[in-house]
Amino acid sequence: MAKSQISMTVNGKKVEELVEPRTLLVHFLREQLHLTGPHIGCETSHCGACTVDLDGKSVKSCTMFAVQANGTDIRTIEGMAAADGTLHALQDAFREMHGLQCGFCTPGMIVRAYRLLQENKNPTEEEIRFGISGNLCRCTGYQNIVKAIQYAAAKLSGAPFQEAAE
Amino acid sequence: MNDMTPTSAERAEKLQGMGCKRKRVEDIRFVQGKGNYVDDIKLPGMLYGDFTRSPHAHARVKKIDTTKAAAVPGVVAVLTAETLKTVNLDWMPTLAGDVQMVLADGKVLFQNQEVAFVIAEDRYIAADAAELVEVEYEALPCNVDPLKAMAATAPVIREDIKDKKEGAHGPRKHYNHVFNWQAGDKAKADAAFAKADVTIKEMIVYPRVHPCPLETCQCVASFDKIKSELTLWGTFQAPHVIRTVGSLISKIPENKIHVIAPDIGGGFGNKVGAYPGYICAIVASIATGRPVKWVEDRIENLSTTAFARDFYMETEIAATKDGKVTGLRCYTVADHGAFDACANATKWPAGLFSIISGSYDFPAAHVSVDGVYTNKAPGGVAYRCSFRVTEAAYAIERGMDIMAQKLKMDPAEFRMKNLIRREQFPYTSAFGWVYDSGDYQTALQKAMETVGYKKLREEQKKRQEAFKRGETRELMGIGVAFFTEIVGAGPSRNCDILGIAMFDSAEIRIHPTGTGICRLGTKSQGQGHETTYAQIIATELGLPADNITVEEGNTDTAPYGLGTYGSRSTPVSGAATAMACRKIKAKAQMIAAYMLEVHDDDLEWDVDRFRVKGNPERFKTMTELAWAAYQEVPPGMEPGLEAINYYDPPNFTYPFGAYICVLDVDVDTGSSKVRRFYALDDCGTRINPMIIEGQVHGGLTEAFGIAMGQEIHYDDEGNVTTASLMDYFLPTAVETPKWETDWTTTPSPHHPIGAKGVGESPNVGGVPCFSNAVNDAFAFLGSTNIPMPHDNWRTWTAADKLGLHR
Numbered sequence: 028m029a030k031s032q033i034s035m036t037v038n039g040k041k042v043e044e045l046v047e048p049r050t051l052l053v054h055f056l057r058e059q060l061h062l063t064g065p066h067i068g069c070e071t072s073h074c075g076a077c078t079v080d081l082d083g084k085s086v087k088s089c090t091m092f093a094v095q096a097n098g099t100d101i102r103t104i105e106g107m108a109a110a111d112g113t114l115h116a117l118q119d120a121f122r123e124m125h126g127l128q129c130g131f132c133t134p135g136m137i138v139r140a141y142r143l144l145q146e147n148k149n150p151t152e153e154e155i156r157f158g159i160s161g162n163l164c165r166c167t168g169y170q171n172i173v174k175a176i177q178y179a180a181a182k183l184s185g186a187p188f189q190e191a192a193e
Numbered sequence: 194m195n196d197m198t199p200t201s202a203e204r205a206e207k208l209q210g211m212g213c214k215r216k217r218v219e220d221i222r223f224v225q226g227k228g229n230y231v232d233d234i235k236l237p238g239m240l241y242g243d244f245t246r247s248p249h250a251h252a253r254v255k256k257i258d259t260t261k262a263a264a265v266p267g268v269v270a271v272l273t274a275e276t277l278k279t280v281n282l283d284w285m286p287t288l289a290g291d292v293q294m295v296l297a298d299g300k301v302l303f304q305n306q307e308v309a310f311v312i313a314e315d316r317y318i319a320a321d322a323a324e325l326v327e328v329e330y331e332a333l334p335c336n337v338d339p340l341k342a343m344a345a346t347a348p349v350i351r352e353d354i355k356d357k358k359e360g361a362h363g364p365r366k367h368y369n370h371v372f373n374w375q376a377g378d379k380a381k382a383d384a385a386f387a388k389a390d391v392t393i394k395e396m397i398v399y400p401r402v403h404p405c406p407l408e409t410c411q412c413v414a415s416f417d418k419i420k421s422e423l424t425l426w427g428t429f430q431a432p433h434v435i436r437t438v439g440s441l442i443s444k445i446p447e448n449k450i451h452v453i454a455p456d457i458g459g460g461f462g463n464k465v466g467a468y469p470g471y472i473c474a475i476v477a478s479i480a481t482g483r484p485v486k487w488v489e490d491r492i493e494n495l496s497t498t499a500f501a502r503d504f505y506m507e508t509e510i511a512a513t514k515d516g517k518v519t520g521l522r523c524y525t526v527a528d529h530g531a532f533d534a535c536a537n538a539t540k541w542p543a544g545l546f547s548i549i550s551g552s553y554d555f556p557a558a559h560v561s562v563d564g565v566y567t568n569k570a571p572g573g574v575a576y577r578c579s580f581r582v583t584e585a586a587y588a589i590e591r592g593m594d595i596m597a598q599k600l601k602m603d604p605a606e607f608r609m610k611n612l613i614r615r616e617q618f619p620y621t622s623a624f625g626w627v628y629d630s631g632d633y634q635t636a637l638q639k640a641m642e643t644v645g646y647k648k649l650r651e652e653q654k655k656r657q658e659a660f661k662r663g664e665t666r667e668l669m670g671i672g673v674a675f676f677t678e679i680v681g682a683g684p685s686r687n688c689d690i691l692g693i694a695m696f697d698s699a700e701i702r703i704h705p706t707g708t709g710i711c712r713l714g715t716k717s718q719g720q721g722h723e724t725t726y727a728q729i730i731a732t733e734l735g736l737p738a739d740n741i742t743v744e745e746g747n748t749d750t751a752p753y754g755l756g757t758y759g760s761r762s763t764p765v766s767g768a769a770t771a772m773a774c775r776k777i778k779a780k781a782q783m784i785a786a787y788m789l790e791v792h793d794d795d796l797e798w799d800v801d802r803f804r805v806k807g808n809p810e811r812f813k814t815m816t817e818l819a820w821a822a823y824q825e826v827p828p829g830m831e832p833g834l835e836a837i838n839y840y841d842p843p844n845f846t847y848p849f850g851a852y853i854c855v856l857d858v859d860v861d862t863g864s865s866k867v868r869r870f871y872a873l874d875d876c877g878t879r880i881n882p883m884i885i886e887g888q889v890h891g892g893l894t895e896a897f898g899i900a901m902g903q904e905i906h907y908d909d910e911g912n913v914t915t916a917s918l919m920d921y922f923l924p925t926a927v928e929t930p931k932w933e934t935d936w937t938t939t940p941s942p943h944h945p946i947g948a949k950g951v952g953e954s955p956n957v958g959g960v961p962c963f964s965n966a967v968n969d970a971f972a973f974l975g976s977t978n979i980p981m982p983h984d985n986w987r988t989w990t991a992a993d994k995l996g997l998h999r
Contacts, residue, residue, distance in 0.1 A: 049317065063233040064226020066458065068407045069491040073918035076407055104226030118224040122216055125887045129719025130223030131407045131458030137224065156926040163918070165407050165459045166719045168890030169926040 033097040037062070038106025046093045052086075053077045055093035056103060064104035064134040068163070075162030078135035079103045085142045085161070104134035107141065117141055117179040126175030128166030136162045140176045148184055152177070204800045209739065210732030211946065214883035218723045218743075219456075228456040231411045231428055236484040239413070240269055242474055243319035244493070245309040245326040247301035250568040250911020251335035251348060254297050254308070258327040262311055265325065267318035269481055272310040272473055274298040280479075282472055285442055288434075288465075288690060289542065290361025291371070291533035292353070293571060295469045301330070302350055302531035303570050304913050305496040310473040312485060335568040335911040336369075339505060339528035342565035343367040350531055350566040361533070362542040362564075371533045371564030376547035376624050382559035385520025389511030393596045395978050397588045399960075401503035401528065401569070401905040404576040405923060406718070408458025409494040414474040415484035422449040423478070427471060429454040429746075430464045430716055431756025434690055436748045438467055441691075443475065454746035460718035461895070462574035463499045465536040465758050470498075496916040499536070500569070500905055501576030503528035506588040510596045518596070518611045521550055521558040521623070523588055527573070529564045535573035536758070537580045538688035538695060544580025545679045545845075547624035551589035552633050552677040552849060553611040558623035568911045577895055577956040579680040579759040586676045590961030594673075594968060595977050604965070605646060605673045609637055612675065619942075626679060628847045629941045629949075631875070636937050637675055640851035640873045643935060646671075649855060657973050666861050672854035672966025676958040680950045681764025681846045682755075690755060694841065697765035698752035701730065701773045702835040705823040707816035708740040711770060714754010715762040716745045720952055721884045722762060726770050728880055729946060733774035734781075735801030735815040752837055760848070760950035763880065764941075769840035771945040776836035780822070785813040787827040846941045846949035850874040852962040858970045860997045863989025865901065865967060867930035872958070877940045877949035889934050889955045896959025898924045900967075902984045922984070971995060 030045040037060060046055055056062045056079070068074035070089050077089040080102040107115040117137050120126065127133040136159065143150060143158040150158060155176050156169070164172060174190065181188035199207075209215045222228055245262075259271040274296040277283040284292045297308040309326045313319035334348045341347055347369055349355050355368040362372035386392055412427035423445055429435045432454045440447040457464065470487040477485040489498065504527050511520035527543060529535060537544040543562040550558050575581065597607035612633040613620050620628040641647075653669045660668060685694030703709040711726055723743040731738040745751060754766060778798070785803040786793045789811055796803040804812035813821070822834035855869040872889055879885055902922030906915045915921045940947025960981075967983040968976070971991060979991040992998065 047317070054316075057233075058235070061235075062226070063230075066230070066408065067232065067488075068409075068458075069918050071491065071917055071919065073923075074407060074491075104224075108225060114224065121224050122220040125217070125883050127220060127223055128721065128887060128891060129407070129459040130219065130228045130456065131230065131719075133223050134226040156929075160925040160927045163407065163923050163925060165405065165461070165895070165923070166891045167887060168892075168894035168932060169929050170890045170932055171887060173926065 031094050033094055035096055035098060036100040038102055048092065048094050050093045051089055052091045052093045052096050053088035056088060062103050062105050066131050066134060068131065073163065075139060076132050076135045078139045078162060080138050080142055085139045102138070104138055107137060116182045120175040120179035120182065124171050124175035124178050126167060126172040132162060132164045136164065136172060144180055144183065149180055201800045208731040208735065208737050208801065209728060211728050211878065211880050213728065213881065215724055215728055215738060215881055217721050219721065230408060230456050230458055231413060231426055232488050234413050234426055236413065236415060239484040239486055240312050240314060240477065240481060241316040241319045242310050242312050242477055242485050242487040243316065243323045244307045245311065245323045245328065246305040247297060247308050248304065249301055249330050249332055250304045250337065251333040252301050252330035253333060254299055254301060254328060255331055256329040257309060259309060261327065262322040262325040265318060265322040267314040268311060268322045269314065270312045270477065271326065272296065272476060277476060280476060282442065282476055285467065285472055287532060287534040288539065289533040289535040289537060290539060293532035293534055295472045300352065303568050304911055305493065307469045310477065312477045312481060337567050337569055337907040337911050339503065339526050339565050339567055342369040342567055350568060369566045371529050371566060372542045373561065373563050374543045375561045377559035378557060379559040381557040382520050382522050385557040386509065386511045386522065389519055390514035391599060392509060392511045393592065393599055394507065394509045395592065395595050397506045397508050397591050397978065398980050399502045399504045399506065399584050399587050400981060401500050402576060402899050402903045403495050403500050403905050403921065404461035404463040404574065405495060405921065406459030406461055406463050409489035409491060410464055410468060410470065410498050411488040412471050412474050413484055413486045414478040416478040418482050422451065423475060424451040424453065425475065426453045426455060428457050428464045430460045430718060430758050432716055432746055432748050433714060433753050434693065434756060435467060437693060438691065452748040454716050457716065457718040462501060462536065462576045462758055464718065465574055466499055466534055466572065468498050491918060492916045495905065495921055496913045497570050499572040499574040500530065501572070501574050502584060504584040506584065508588045508592045510592050512596055512600065516600050516602050516607055516610050518553055518555055519557065521555045523549055523560045525560065525562040527562055527564045528567050528569060529573050530567060530569040530571040532571035533564065534571035536575060538682055539690055541580060544575065544582070546581040546585050548582055548626060548677065548679045549585035549589050550622050550624060551586065552613060552675045554613050554617070555623045569907055575759055577892060578953045579678055579682065582678055583957045583960060586957045587961045590674045590676065590965060591978065594965050598972050598977065603650065605637065605641055608673065608675050609634060612637065627844060628677065629844055629943055630939045631847065631849055632937065632939050633675065633849060636849065636851045636873055636875055639935070639937065640853050640871060644853045644869065644871050646853065666859060668858045668860060668970040670856050670858060670966040670970030672962045672969055674852045674958050674962035674965055677847055677849045678760070678954055678957050679845045679847055680760035680953065681842055682759050682761055683842065684844060685841045693755065695755050696839050696841040697754040697761065697769055698837065698839045699766055699769035699773045700752045700837040701777060703777060703819045705820050707736055707819040709736065710742045710744060712744045712751045713766045714752055715757040715766040717757065720757065720762065725880045725884060729767060729770045730774055733771055734778060760953045763948045763950045764846045764944060765840055765842055767948055768842060768945045769838040772840055773836040773838040776838065777834055780834060781815060781818040783830065784818050784821050784826055788813055788821060788825070843943045846877065846944060848874065848876045848949040848951060848954050850954050850958045852958045854962045854966040856966045858967065858988060860992040863985035863992060865983060865988060869933070870930050871933045871935065872955060873935040873937065874951055874954050875937045875939050876951035876954065877938065877944065878947035879936065879938060880948060885951050886934050888952045890932050892953060892955025893932050893959045894924055894929050896956045897929060897963060898922055900960045900963035900981055900983060902982045904982050
């Protein structure tokens with residue numbers, strides 16, 4: 028099949044590649060760019076394991092063609108930590124608050140939470156729950172994910188983290 | 194000892210041993226997207242396989258034409274049953290003693306059954322070509338109702354065994370009959386019912402559901418023709434079993450098969466079995482000489498690999514009029530789908546279903562289970578529970594509520610009156626199980642006090658009165674469940690899989706510098722084994738948990754084990770870990786005695802060291818002893834510091850818990866809102882409270898999904914109507930209630946560290962608790978059993994039947 032040339036910024040780096048027009052963004056990222064952080068859980072946009080940040084929006088990369096991402100700026104879980112390897116506050120918070128178990132939803136969940144906190148620096152529990160409702164987790168029951176996002180929000184804004192009463 | 198010396202307590206804290214909320218080791222890679230899951234594996238020259246599947250639930254396959262598919266550029270081969278016949282792999286044995294078609298052989302028996310396997314250069318080409326395989330079907334009448342499976346006119350599902358009078362589990366009474374299995378004393382149970390003051394009888398249905406881990410089932414098979422060796426990476430909860438079974442059916446010697454389970458994205462029972470995809474990938478790799486990857490999509494996952502439940506349980510309880518239970522009977526029809534591919538211990542066709550007497554002191558009980566074939570997908574796995582334990586817990590916990598209702602007793606009070614008492618442990622149930630330990634009354638009491646049970650009931654009473662007066666359209670339900678699990682399979686006298694005894698193992702090597710590696714026969718799928726096993730070792734050996742690497746999943750390096758499911762990792766491999774540590778410790782003690790020039794008996798253990806009794810300043814730390822084990826062992830002693838233990842548990846363990854759910858139901862929309870959910874779990878000794886809490890949260894969320902909305906549903910034509918996440922309910926963060934967790938600790942007396950296992954408790958206890966809460970909301974109107982799942986439609990329908998909309 029004829030290939031199209033696309034260029035974009037992925038995790039701060041310029042990328043130029045040839046892709047088949049029908050290649051899904053998630054397969055392009057995983058197989059052509061070797062960024063295996065975004066996972067495939069459903070292929071129907073329900074589970075959110077493939078979530079990436081694209082031009083300032085959370086996008087499910089399993090339901091978008093790579094060619095549609097031409098010219099965009101993408102960030103995946105691999106681009107969350109600082110250049111020196113320091114973890115992003117959210118990555119740290121997920122570990123600190125036990126916000127993950129099998130780890131399969133985690134990359135999408137963290138990338139989604141990143142955008143959520145960009146849009147709302149101090150979300151309520153309800154806002155967090157609504158904000159991550161496009162990302163499914165089968166292991167944690169979400170409670171510690173919510174807590175991790177609250178913890179990261181506090182860390183990022185320099186406020187003390189107050190655990191909600193159980 | 195000078196004041197700068199850390200105290201025992203300070204030293205113990207530094208080890209991060211048992212009881213501490215150690216942060217998880219595995220998270221460091223997962224939060225950076227650096228987990229290594231099967232689909233992340235990329236090998237040079239790797240091909241991709243995809244299935245052509247049956248659109249029919251039951252049809253004769255008249256003709257398969259692969260010409261067009263094979264002609265697609267990039268397609269390397271197409272497998273059908275005919276090709277598999279040449280290597281004798283057209284059928285495969287199941288874990289339950291049945292056989293299953295790998296690819297459709299003459300007939301298809303359920304919708305989406307595997308018909309052809311296309312192997313191509315990339316996954317897109319494979320998917321395209323799978324569509325081009327032309328199959329001519331002749332539709333046959335189908336049956337998806339297990340209660341009609343043994344009717345005289347029912348369609349014959351399995352023509353291959355229709356005349357066989359004996360199955361893997363005894364006589365068959367119908368061509369669609371799989372087995373009959375019974376436990377308990379029927380005559381005694383019948384006698385109890387004959388003289389009972391009060392009896393109840395209710396058909397309690399636990400619908401077909403699916404574990405649905407976020408990562409589907411997948412594998413990469415790579416056959417090396419030069420060495421005649423097969424390497425198989427896969428989402429395997431039981432890698433050694435896959436190796437042994439793989440060897441037996443492929444005839445490749447077991448030492449030439451390397452099974453590797455890398456990181457697994459959740460299992461919940463879905464990844465215990467062996468599936469046609471694995472066999473086809475292996476055959477394709479042998480045939481092409483190239484690695485072959487097979488990855489299920491979500492629809493394939495939900496509709497073909499490993500359903501759970503589908504139990505129709507006619508449950509009867511007998512009691513005295515003052516509320517003492519005297520007898521239990523349960524007749525169950527179990528829908529096994531088209532092939533009996535249950536993942537039970539092989540001799541237990543209905544698993545450990547006879548735990549159905551639950552937490553109560555039943556003097557007499559009997560169960561009988563008939564397994565039947567239908568035109569539905571095969572499976573019957575233990576979805577986040579020990580074999581068929583959640584079905585049993587659901588039946589008894591619903592039954593207890595229905596009986597309490599008939600006796601006009603409070604369900605909690607009725608349970609309290611019938612719980613096995615602390616002094617009765619070890620307690621032998623009417624089915625012969627020996628419950629290891631428990632303190633049930635204390636647990637239930639604590640749960641009731643914490644939620645303010647009495648006040649809740651008063652509030653509910655007021656709400657009911659207000660409802661009757663027409664002042665509110667919301668009812669309040671209070672669900673109580675008290676469950677006892679039976680986990681940790683198993684004593685080898687009880688349990689085996691295809692003849693392999695269900696022990697498990699741990700091998701520990703301590704290196705000269707006091708670090709070490711522990712390898713086990715289990716396999717984490719998110720449970721945090723890399724973190725928790727190291728905590729056991731830290732406490733047992735006095736070495737920091739951070740010094741211990743935990744490795745699982747590679748059958749070449751790990752000692753043989755039966756894998757992780759049925760909450761068996763802690764009860765079995767956790768025990769093996771402690772026992773291996775104790776061997777190491779005993780050797781270290783001899784080395785310490787030699788170095789300190791005292792008798793072994795003159796030494797005592799203190800957190801991380803052996804010290805001379807009465808002279809604590811003379812000691813050798815475990816780190817020093819590790820070095821010495823490679824330097825200056827006593828004459829005649831082998832150098833080195835390592836041990837292996839294969840642990841065959843003397844008994845199962847019996848975790849238990851008391852759960853209470855409070856919810857409000859809108860009778861006009863049928864929607865329920867969980868106001869409060871309190872879960873008290875007793876899993877014996879607690880290794881990592883943070884991980885336990887996380888497991889309980891997750892299990893409760895799965896239970897919430899099952900009770901409130903999940904069902905793998907088939908229409909009358911055998912079409913599976915719930916095979917995508919659009920139709921199959923997985924709770925999001927919005928629907929999921931907030932969980933309150935609590936605990937009591939009653940160690941298992943027979944387990945080396947007293948631990949019982951916890952991962953599955955919340956699923957087992959949670960489902961009946963939610964269901965009891967919904968049922969409880971309507972009970973005062975005379976309703977006895979509203980079936981699961983309690984989605985808005987069903988709840989609205991139940992309200993409608995009660996005349997609440999007139």
